Every structure is written in C-alpha cells, then in structure tokens.
Amino acid sequence: MSGDALPVTYADIERAQRRLDDPSVVKRTPIERSTSLEAMTGAEEVVLKLEHLQWTGSFKTRGAYNKITRCVEDGIDRVVAASAGNHAQGVALAATKRGVESTIVMPTNAPQTKIDATRGYGASVELVGKDFQAATAYAKGLAGETDAEFVHAFDDPDIIAGQGTLGVEMAEQFPEVETVVVPIGGGGLISGIATAFAEHNPDARIVGVQASGAETVPDSLDKGIPQTLDSVDTIADGIATGGISDRTLTIIDRHVDEVVTVTNSEIASAILVLLERSKQLAEGAGAAAVAAIRSDALDVEGERVMPLLCGGNLDMTMLRAVLIHALTQRQQILRLRVHIDDQPGKMSELSGIIAEHEANIQTVRHDRALEDLDVGEAYLIFQIETSGIEHTRNIVESIHEHGYEAEVVNRASASTRSA
Numbered sequence: 001m002s003g004d005a006l007p008v009t010y011a012d013i014e015r016a017q018r019r020l021d022d023p024s025v026v027k028r029t030p031i032e033r034s035t036s037l038e039a040m041t042g043a044e045e046v047v048l049k050l051e052h053l054q055w056t057g058s059f060k061t062r063g064a065y066n067k068i069t070r071c072v073e074d075g076i077d078r079v080v081a082a083s084a085g086n087h088a089q090g091v092a093l094a095a096t097k098r099g100v101e102s103t104i105v106m107p108t109n110a111p112q113t114k115i116d117a118t119r120g121y122g123a124s125v126e127l128v129g130k131d132f133q134a135a136t137a138y139a140k141g142l143a144g145e146t147d148a149e150f151v152h153a154f155d156d157p158d159i160i161a162g163q164g165t166l167g168v169e170m171a172e173q174f175p176e177v178e179t180v181v182v183p184i185g186g187g188g189l190i191s192g193i194a195t196a197f198a199e200h201n202p203d204a205r206i207v208g209v210q211a212s213g214a215e216t217v218p219d220s221l222d223k224g225i226p227q228t229l230d231s232v233d234t235i236a237d238g239i240a241t242g243g244i245s246d247r248t249l250t251i252i253d254r255h256v257d258e259v260v261t262v263t264n265s266e267i268a269s270a271i272l273v274l275l276e277r278s279k280q281l282a283e284g285a286g287a288a289a290v291a292a293i294r295s296d297a298l299d300v301e302g303e304r305v306m307p308l309l310c311g312g313n314l315d316m317t318m319l320r321a322v323l324i325h326a327l328t329q330r331q332q333i334l335r336l337r338v339h340i341d342d343q344p345g346k347m348s349e350l351s352g353i354i355a356e357h358e359a360n361i362q363t364v365r366h367d368r369a370l371e372d373l374d375v376g377e378a379y380l381i382f383q384i385e386t387s388g389i390e391h392t393r394n395i396v397e398s399i400h401e402h403g404y405e406a407e408v409v410n411r412a413s414a415s416t417r418s419a
Contacts (some may be wrong), residue, residue, distance in 0.1 A: 003416040006254060007247045008157050008191065010199040013164035016066040020165055025065050025097050029053050031173045031306075036277035041293050042301035047174050048278065051166060052286045058238070059166050059189060059310050060090030064151065066162030069095045070109030071149050076082065077101060078148040080099035082139035082216070084132055084237045085114030086285075086311050087153040092123035103148070105139035111237070131232065132241050154188030155245035163189045166308075167196025172306030174306050177204055178402055181289040181298070181307040184208040184217055185239035188326070189310060194255035207254065207260040209292040211284070215261045216243050221253060235264050235318065238285030239309050249334055260297040265329065267291045271319075272326040284318070286311040317326050328410050331392045333362075334384045339405040342368065342378040350380060360385040381409075 029051045037046040045270060051059045062145045064087065068079060078101040083089040090102040095102035102123040106115060107130055119125050128138040132153075143150035170180065170193065182190040182195060187208075194206045210217055214235035228243035244252070252259075262270075267284050270291035274280045282290075289307035292298045314322075324403045327333040340346045348365065354361055367379040388391050392408060399406040 001048075005411060006195070006251060008160045008164070008195055008251060010195060011058045012157060012161035013168060013192065013196055016062070016158070016161040017165050017168065019069045020062060020063075020095060020162070022212070025055065025093060026061050026165075026287050027055060028169055029062070032278065034278055035291065036273070037293065040273075041305070042415075043293065043303050043305045045304040046293070047175075047177070047304070047306050048280070048290075049166075049170050049173070049306055049308045050280065050333055051257055052280070052282050052309045053143060056086070056089040056117075057311060057313040058086035058090065058286070060153075061088045061093055062090075062165050063088035063159035063162030063188060064158075065094040065097070067151050067156060067158040068098050068100055070158050071100065072098050076149045078146065079103075079151050080105070080139050080143040080146070081151040081153070082132065082136040083153055084110050084135075084240065085118070085313060087237050088114065088118040088123065088125070089121055089193065089313070091151050092118045092121035097123035101404050103142065105135045107135045111318065113315050114313055117313070133228075133243070137179045153245055154186030156188075157213070157247070158224050160188050160192045160195075160248070160251070162192070163211065164192030167193030169269055170306060170308070171200035171204075173196055174304070175201065176304050177201065177306045178303045179205040179207060179300055181207045181209060181235070181292055181305065182254075183285050183288040183308065183310055184210050184244075185214075185285065186241040186251055187217065187244040191248045191251035193308075194251060198255050198365070205257045206255060207292065207298060209288045210259065210261050211267065211288060212241045212261045212263045214242060217249075217252060217259045218230050218261075220244055222375045225249075234308055234321065236267055236284030236288055238283055238313075239288065258298075260292050260295070262288055262291040262295055262297065265325070265396075266295050268322045268326045269329065270294060271314070271322050274285045280309060281312055281314060281319075282309045282316040283311045284322075308339045308384075311361070324406060331389045331408065331410060332386055333410075334382075334386050334392050336365075336382045336384055336395070336406045337409045338378055338382070338399060342366070342376055347380060349402070350382070350399065350404070354382065354395060356396060357391065359391065359395055
C-alpha cells in the first residue's frame with residue numbers, strides 16, 4: 001500500500017477550506033489546556049481540541065458540507081446518506097443550507113436524540129437495520145432507485161478533504177504539538193487530519209484510537225486489505241462502523257504512526273473525567289482519544305499532546321449508564337452484602353452504622369434463598385452512595401467492628417472483604 005498514490009491531497013483540503021465559507025454551518029472550534037490530564041498522564045502539555053462544540057455537535061458537518069457543495073456545483077439536488085447519528089446531522093444541516101433534499105437512513109437502535117436532531121435539521125429519516133452496515137446497504141439501494149447522490153460517511157474524497165480542514169485548525173492552533181490523538185471509525189476523520197499534518201507538521205506523531213469490539217484497523221493493516229466485522233459491541237456508537245475502506249486504509253498506512261484500542265470501561269471513565277475536570281460533555285467516540293492517553297496502550301509522558309474531542313451528541317440514557325458504570329468502578333456507587341442472623345432490628349442497626357459514616361443508602365433488600373445460608377440466616381444487600389474507595393473501606397471496617405461479615409460485590413476483582 002505504501003507505494004500507492006494517495007486518494008486525497010492537501011490541495012483537496014485547501015479547496016474544501018474555501019467551500020466551508022458559512023460560519024453558521026462550520027465554525028472554528030476552540031482548544032483548551034487540561035492540567036488535570038497532564039497530571040494523570042505525565043504529559044508535558046495536554047491541549048484538547050473541542051470539536052464537539054461544533055454546531056451539530058461533531059466534526060461531520062465539515063465533510064458533508066464540502067461534499068454537498070460539490071453536488072450543487074454538479075447540478076445534483078437530492079442526497080441520501082446512512083449514519084448512526086453524527087454524519088446524519090451533518091448531511092441534514094449541509095443539505096438544508098444548500099437547498100438540497102436529503103434522506104438519511106439510520107439503524108433502528110440509533111439514539112432518539114440523534115434521530116430527532118437529524119429531522120430537526122430538515123432531513124427525512126428512515127430507520128432500517130440493526131447496524132451501520134445494514135443501514136448503508138439500504139441507503140445505497142435507495143440512492144440508486146431515486147437518482148440521488150449517496151453521501152458516504154467516510155469513503156469519499158470530498159468527505160475526507162472536508163474533515164481535513166479540522167486538521168489544519170489543529171495544526172495552526174497548537175503548532176508545538178508532538179502527538180495528535182484521533183478516534184477512528186471508518187477512517188475518514190483521521191485520514192483528513194493526517195493529510196493536513198503531513199503538510200503542516202510532518203514530525204507530529206499521529207495516533208488513531210478504536211473502541212474494543214469495533215476495531216478493524218490493526219487487522220486491516222496487518223493483512224493489507226480492509227477487514228470488516230459482522231457485528232460491533234461498543235458504547236462509542238460514533239466510531240462503530242465495523243470497517244474501513246481501501247481509500248482510508250491507504251492514507252492511514254501512509255500517514256498514521258500508531259493505532260491503539262480502548263475498552264468501554266476506559267471510555268466511560270474518560271467521559272466522567274472530562275465532565276469533572278474539564279466541564280466538557282463528550283460522547284463515547286468523542287472521549288476515546290482521552291481514554292487512550294489515560295490507558296496503558298499509549299505512552300505520552302513528557303510530550304505535548306492534542307486529543308480530539310470529535311463529538312458531543314451523548315444520549316441521556318447512555319449518559320446515565322456511563323455514569324453509573326464509572327461511579328461503580330470508583331466505588332462511589334457501592335453494593336455491600338452483609339451476613340446477618342435473620343432477626344428483627346438488624347436492618348435498622350446496620351443502617352445506623354452506615355448513616356454514622358454519612359453515606360446515603362439508595363436501596364436495601366433481604367436475600368434468603370442461597371445455598372450457602374443456613375436456616376435463620378440472610379444477606380442484606382445495600383446499594384450506597386459513597387465518596388470513594390477510602391470511604392467504602394471505613395464503612396466495611398466499622399461493620400466488621402460491630403461483629404458482621406461484609407463484602408463489596410460491585411465486581412469480583414474489586415471486592416473489599418471483612419470477616
């Protein structure tokens with residue numbers, strides 16, 4: 001692949017910049033330094049690129065507006081696209097601004113907030129299939145039947161060039177950057193950004209991030225051809241494409257230095273860190289770059305690093321699930337199992353012990369139907385809000401001092417026992 005001609009050049013990005021002339025569609029998003037992430041990672045400087053503050057909540061409008069402007073120049077007045085949400089909104093806004101009719105095919109499990117937003121930007125939405133691949137197949141057929149232009153989410157030179165305008169901004173805003181960290185779904189975003197940095201700062205290390213359960217780039221690079229997953233499993237729906245293209249693989253092979261993967265737990269933790277420390281709400285895909293620099297998979301110690309927050313369209317149901325998961329990992333939401341003699345007053349006594357530590361009991365239940373319990377024994381299962389692991393340890397020790405066995409049962413590997 002290294003000898004192939006590249007399908008997108010910096011000249012293509014420059015032409016895209018000239019087309020993105022409407023600041024009500026695409027704006028220049030800010031950067032922000034994070035001393036908290038510097039302390040967590042050992043990096044000399046961490047500068048977040050806040051592209052999730054783009055009008056549609058993601059970078060996707062850049063490529064979509066560039067592509068649809070080209071369509072208008074060619075006399076095309078109808079487009080069809082497939083998307084889990086962010087590309088959908090970008091195409092819908094761009095098409096409406098350019099007076100083009102748009103139909104967006106979204107998977108049936110797409111977040112309702114993204115469906116509503118896409119319709120709000122003026123598109124007609126059809127829900128088809130359980131994943132991006134199924135939606136894409138239907139959308140391509142629909143485009144063929146109606147003589148509309150199919151606007152691919154990533155496998156299109158105009159889309160890639162449009163996303164490359166974000167890379168130009170990043171290079172201009174932080175010229176000292178040594179490592180740029182970019183999420184990868186289908187590869188259009190990192191292809192455009194890497195092409196821009198090859199022109200502006202060729203010495204910068206370009207690192208791609210994929211979500212575990214949706215990673216295809218490492219295998220594709222190893223085998224030299226794009227690999228596709230039959231199904232994906234990640235909370236980062238914005239990068240859950242399940243495959244890349246020949247076009248994006250060629251650019252990644254030439255310009256991307258490293259690709260790492262991050263888990264759902266690491267992404268959830270990154271979302272929470274961004275909320276707490278930077279006051280930024282990023283979706284799973286948008287937080288993946290921060291998850292990477294906080295993980296063992298990527299060493300950024302002593303470097304000037306720019307993670308890209310590429311999207312902020314986080315469904316509130318998903319936000320709740322992410323917060324519960326992350327708080328449970330930290331033992332700020334705690335499930336505590338206490339072995340008792342099943343007699344009156346035990347729940348009151350234990351509740352009083354917990355209250356003495358100023359922890360809030362959310363729920364409590366008896367569990368009597370277990371094989372390891374003798375007649376007249378039971379477990380009390382408390383769900384408690386605490387300030388963290390040290391607070392949890394103090395509660396467990398206090399319960400032990402009162403003669404009870406207690407066990408944290410958030411997860412087996414994190415159990416704190418007192419017997």
